[in-house]
Amino acid sequence: MNDTPKPNSFRSGPDEDGRFGIFGGRFVAETLMPLILDLQAEWEKAKNDPEFQKELADLGTHYIGRPSPLYYAERLTEHLGGAKIYFKREELNHTGSHKINNCIGQILLAKRMGKTRIIAETGAGQHGVASATVAARFGLPCVVYMGATDVERQAPNVFRMKLLGAEVKAVTAGSGTLKDAMNEALRDWVTNVDDTYYLIGTAAGPHPYPEMVRDFQAVIGQEARQQILEAEGRLPDVVIAAVGGGSNAIGLFHPFLDDEGVKIVGVEAGGHGLDGNEHCASITAGSPGVLHGNRTYLLQDNDGQILEGHSISAGLDYPGIGPEHSWLNDIGRAEYVPIMDDEALEAFQLLTKLEGIIPALEPSHAIAEVIKRSPKMGKDQIILMNLSGRGDKDIFTVGKILGMGL
Amino acid sequence: MTSRMDTRFAKLKAEGRPALVTYFMGGDPDYATSLGIMKALPEAGADVIELGMPFSDPMADGPTIQLAGQRALKGGQTLAKTLDLARDFRKDDSDTPIVMMGYYNPIYIYGVDRFLDDAIEAGIDGLIIVDLPPEMDDELCIPALAKGINFIRLTTPTTDEKRLPTVLNNTSGFVYYVSMNGITGSALPDPSRISGAVARIKDHTDLPVCVGFGVKTADHAKAIGAAADGVVVGTAIVAQVAGSLTKDGAATADTVSAVSTFVRGLSTGVRSARLVAAE
Numbered sequence: 001m002n003d004t005p006k007p008n009s010f011r012s013g014p015d016e017d018g019r020f021g022i023f024g025g026r027f028v029a030e031t032l033m034p035l036i037l038d039l040q041a042e043w044e045k046a047k048n049d050p051e052f053q054k055e056l057a058d059l060g061t062h063y064i065g066r067p068s069p070l071y072y073a074e075r076l077t078e079h080l081g082g083a084k085i086y087f088k089r090e091e092l093n094h095t096g097s098h099k100i101n102n103c104i105g106q107i108l109l110a111k112r113m114g115k116t117r118i119i120a121e122t123g124a125g126q127h128g129v130a131s132a133t134v135a136a137r138f139g140l141p142c143v144v145y146m147g148a149t150d151v152e153r154q155a156p157n158v159f160r161m162k163l164l165g166a167e168v169k170a171v172t173a174g175s176g177t178l179k180d181a182m183n184e185a186l187r188d189w190v191t192n193v194d195d196t197y198y199l200i201g202t203a204a205g206p207h208p209y210p211e212m213v214r215d216f217q218a219v220i221g222q223e224a225r226q227q228i229l230e231a232e233g234r235l236p237d238v239v240i241a242a243v244g245g246g247s248n249a250i251g252l253f254h255p256f257l258d259d260e261g262v263k264i265v266g267v268e269a270g271g272h273g274l275d276g277n278e279h280c281a282s283i284t285a286g287s288p289g290v291l292h293g294n295r296t297y298l299l300q301d302n303d304g305q306i307l308e309g310h311s312i313s314a315g316l317d318y319p320g321i322g323p324e325h326s327w328l329n330d331i332g333r334a335e336y337v338p339i340m341d342d343e344a345l346e347a348f349q350l351l352t353k354l355e356g357i358i359p360a361l362e363p364s365h366a367i368a369e370v371i372k373r374s375p376k377m378g379k380d381q382i383i384l385m386n387l388s389g390r391g392d393k394d395i396f397t398v399g400k401i402l403g404m405g406l
Numbered sequence: 407m408t409s410r411m412d413t414r415f416a417k418l419k420a421e422g423r424p425a426l427v428t429y430f431m432g433g434d435p436d437y438a439t440s441l442g443i444m445k446a447l448p449e450a451g452a453d454v455i456e457l458g459m460p461f462s463d464p465m466a467d468g469p470t471i472q473l474a475g476q477r478a479l480k481g482g483q484t485l486a487k488t489l490d491l492a493r494d495f496r497k498d499d500s501d502t503p504i505v506m507m508g509y510y511n512p513i514y515i516y517g518v519d520r521f522l523d524d525a526i527e528a529g530i531d532g533l534i535i536v537d538l539p540p541e542m543d544d545e546l547c548i549p550a551l552a553k554g555i556n557f558i559r560l561t562t563p564t565t566d567e568k569r570l571p572t573v574l575n576n577t578s579g580f581v582y583y584v585s586m587n588g589i590t591g592s593a594l595p596d597p598s599r600i601s602g603a604v605a606r607i608k609d610h611t612d613l614p615v616c617v618g619f620g621v622k623t624a625d626h627a628k629a630i631g632a633a634a635d636g637v638v639v640g641t642a643i644v645a646q647v648a649g650s651l652t653k654d655g656a657a658t659a660d661t662v663s664a665v666s667t668f669v670r671g672l673s674t675g676v677r678s679a680r681l682v683a684a685e
Contacts, residue, residue, distance in 0.1 A: 017541065027510060027537040029466040031562040031587050034569060173472060179463065186465040191588035193564055290511045290537065291463060303484040304515030305462040 010257035010333050013324065018207020018294075020327035026206045028293045031190045040208040042113050047215065052108060059104050063137070064094045066101075066219065070227035070384075075354045076370075083237065083377035085370055087387040088224045088252065091359065097389030098220060098248040099130035099201060105216035107134040110197035117192065118142040120199045121185040123150055123178035123244065124315030124362065125157025126389055127201030132166035142166040145184040148176035150314045156393050175308040178244075178318045182292055202245025203322035206293030210323050217251025220386060225255050228384055236384040238263045238373065242366040243336065244280070244315050246322035248388035257333060265373075266325060267365045269311035270338030280309035282321040283329050283336040296323040312341040312397070313361035315389070343368040348391065348398060360389035361397070410531050411503040411556055411579045414453060415614045415635065424631035426451055426676040427616050428669055429507065429640030431458035431474035432491050433483025434647055439657040440478070443647070443665050444495050448502045450666040451673025454580075454616075455495075456534065456640065459488050459508030466536045468589040474644045477655050485512045485521070489528045496529035505532040505558060505579070510546065518546055522553045532556030532579040540572050547576050560584050561607060570610050580614040580636060581607055590619065590641050601633035624675030631679030639672055 013020040026036060046052040060066040069092065073085045090098040110118060118135045120142065122128030128144040135142030144161055148170040151158055161168050174180035182205075189198045203213040221239075228236055239256055241249035243266040256262045271279030279285060282297040289298040291306055299307040299319035311317045328334035339347075347367035352358050359367060366385050374383055391398070418425050428447050433440050447455055460475035460483050467475070492504050506525065513521050513535070525533075533555060538546055540559070547557040556579030564587060565573050574581065585600050604615050617630050618638025630637045643665060650664040651657060 026539065026541050028539060029536050029562075030539050030560045030573065031466070031564050031584070033539045033541070034564045034566065173469075174462070183463050183465050187468075187589045190466055193587050287515075290509075290514055292465070293537070295514075298511075300511070300515065302515065303486075304512035305479060306511070 010328070011254060013327065014207060014211055018211070020324045021330060022288070023296050023323035023326040024207055024210055024294050026293060027290050027295065028206045029190060031193060032206070035193055036206050038113070042109060043208050043212050046109055046112060052112070055108060056105055060219065064100050064104065065092065067223040067227070068092050070224055070231060072231070073355055076351065077374070079354055080371060080374040082374035082379065083381040083383045084379070085374060086228060086231070086236070086382065086384045088220060088384065090220060090248065090386060090388045091357070091390035095126070095130045095133050096392065097126040097130070097360065098217060098251060098386070099127045100133065101219055101251070102201065102213050102216040102247060103127070103130040103134045103199060106197070106199045106212070107138050107140070110140070110199070111138060113197065115195060115197035116140060117196045118199050119145070119185050119188050119196055120201060121145045121178065121181040122201060123147070123181070123317055124313065124360070125150065125154040125161065125393060126315060128166070128168070129157050129160045129164070131199050131201070132161040132164035135166060136164045143188065144168050145171055145181040145188070147178060147181045148172045150177055150181070153397055154314055154393055155396070177308065177314070179306065186292070201247065203247040203250045203324065204245045204292060204294055204296065204320060210294065213247050214250045214254055214324060217247050218254045220248065220251040221253060221255035224252060224384060228382070232382060235259050235262050236382040237261070237377065238265060238383045239385070240265045240267060240366050240369055240383060241386040242267045242316065242362045242388065243321060243325060244269070244318050244362065245320070246325045248386050250322055250324055252386040253328070253334060264328070264334040265369060266334055266336045267369045268336055268338050269309070269313060269316035269365060270340040271310040271312070273340060274338060277307050278310040279338065280311045280316050280318060281338040282319060283326065284338045286319070288326065291320050294323045296320050296326045297329070312344060313365065315360070315362040316365065337369060339365040339368040345398065345401065347371055357387070358391035358395070359387055360391045361394045363388045409554070409556065409579070410501065414501070414503050415580065418453060422680060424634055424676055424679055425453040425614070425616060425636035426627070426673050427454040427456060427618070427636050427638040428452040428643055429456035429458060429638065430643055430647070430665070431460060431471065431478050432488040433460060433478035433481055434474040434644070435477045435651055435655055435657050436481045437483065437487060437491070439661050441491055441494055442662040444491060445498065446662050446666040447669060448499060450669035451676070452502070452669055454503045454505065454636070456505045456507045456638070457488060457492060459485060459506055459512060461509040461512060464509060466589055468641060470641045470644050470648065471590050473648065485516050489524050492528040492530055503531040504529060505534055505556070506530055507534040508536070510535050510537050513546065518549055522550055522555060525555060526553060530555060532558050534558045534560065534582060536560070540575065543576055551576060551578065558582055563587055563603070570607065574611045577611070577613065580616050581611060582638065583607060583615055583617045583634070585617050585619045588619070597629040597633060600630060604634050624671045627672045627675035628679045631676045637676055643668065
């Protein structure tokens with residue numbers, strides 16, 4: 001927006017009402033308001049409590065395996081012939097993605113609040129697995145809501161969740177994807193307010209979730225910033241991450257927001273292309289609206305009904321995006337671009353063959369953007385990308401599309 | 407200026423009985439049928455009409471109302487058409503208060519000022535917007551009150567003594583006490599707990615208190631009605647619509663009469679409940 005004054009810092013949001021500019025807020029049913037206010041109060045206390053921070057850091061080191069490495073992708077860099085490419089290896093975390101960073105933080109909070117039951121929504125299943133994992137680790141029962149379509153296309157993660165002792169509830173409402181799973185989780189929460197903690201997996205939802213999830217994920221950017229300074233003696237020219245709800249992206253971006261020379265690029269799922277509704281590019285092709293507790297960019301029709309998105313990647317298949325991303329877009333601090341299904345699929349294969357890393361389909365979108373951008377940049381320039389998850393869960397989807405028999 | 411809502415509740419108070427507040431989903435399963443339902447409600451004994459606005463993602467509704475919204479959207483219902491329903495209804499009925507109930511996004515996209523102007527012109531008396539708590543009053547509540555439309559708030563068992571004044575501030579028309587935590591269409595709670603909760607709310611406000619969530623039969627309506635200024639019935643009415651449809655979800659000759667017969671039964675229950683709630 002042209003009339004938005006440029007803030008002194010891009011890192012000070014949200015305000016006390018949970019707003020990033022016009023985005024964010026607390027658009028929830030009255031039943032949930034007292035809980036959300038409690039959660040906010042408890043989160044304020046916890047984040048300033050050295051004991052809490054110590055426990056979080058300790059679990060980060062010994063349970064998640066932090067810090068995750070920053071890896072120079074030499075062969076991909078040579079192949080593309082442009083900027084030096086570094087990956088923040090979040091796929092090496094316990095459970096195989098960045099999702100665990102947030103889950104460990106929130107389960108410690110749930111414990112502090114005396115909650116005895118965990119619920120979560122999941123799309124690709126990575127957040128569901130991470131939630132089931134921490135629930136097992138802390139001995140709490142866990143119910144994971146997952147769209148019926150996703151249950152089918154992410155079968156390996158469904159097995160993992162069940163093995164971890166979680167109950168996976170397939171949601172058939174709507175098109176059976178992430179948004180429907182989130183609706184169902186909210187319905188559960190409204191019904192079981194006394195004992196239940198809703199462990200939201202992305203930096204979206206009512207305040208304080210967008211801020212809290214971001215802060216738990218910001219460890220990605222904090223480490224990466226320090227690691228690149230150690231490796232190169234300077235900051236990167238561009239940081240890139242895939243954006244569904246946007247938690248891995250905001251985690252990487254946030255510590256770089258006030259570094260003026262660092263360009264910030266979020267990659268949305270372009271699906272089959274932006275003409276029509278077969279995509280999940282909320283910012284590139286959507287408009288501001290209110291869903292799941294916050295105002296943000298959404299895919300919607302002109303009656304304000306939410307559209308079902310499409311992406312090859314279940315983790316990006318969400319018609320909204322975290323409110324801080326919407327704000328960063330509108331003030332011009334970050335740029336959001338779409339990558340199509342077929343581009344992501346090619347990037348998936350290229351990385352696998354050149355670097356021996358099978359990426360998840362979500363960061364494959366970011367890799368595709370790196371492939372586009374790197375050759376246009378100088379060899380002395382640096383791209384830092386968040387490799388947010390590993391691709392084991394996606395091998396069946398990819399194998400099917402590529403016509404590979406087992 | 408005395409509002410249609412205030413006039414209606416004053417009349418019921420004089421009669422010494424609680425209000426029957428009936429919810430139905432606008433456009434379910436099609437425009438003409440739902441207009442027929444709306445027109446049949448007052449004659450069947452409804453005192454206040456809640457007109458549901460369908461939304462693709464009704465986070466606080468159970469399966470019955472979710473499906474009704476999906477049927478309505480599939481039938482081409484939009485917010486503009488839901489306003490048309492009220493407009494058409496007002497041609498024959500200028501007394502029954504109409505409260506539109508739903509979620510914020512369709513209104514936000516329609517444009518708040520344009521919506522309020524059109525709502526007034528269509529004869530709307532109040533709004534219940536599930537995902538706009540008091541913290542979000544600047545969005546719609548304050549502009550609505552400024553234009554003379556009631557903003558009716560939900561209070562719930564989680565609304566404690568400390569929060570109640572916040573919730574009641576800027577509330578007008580009536581207070582809608584949701585008698586349990588959960589989604590619409592869940593089981594009925596214990597009536598004795600309800601009368602306690604109603605009394606607690608009445609310590610803070612002079613507005614009528616209507617109670618909903620879980621009312622399914624005339625006996626429920628009677629029991630709740632004895633403890634409150636009004637009884638809200640939603641899911642059970644929507645279930646009557648659903649039960650009357652063809653396999654493909656189309657209206658039948660029985661759809662309107664199924665609803666009016668059911669509401670007439672509720673009305674008998676409500677009319678036999680003396681209003682005993684404390685003044």
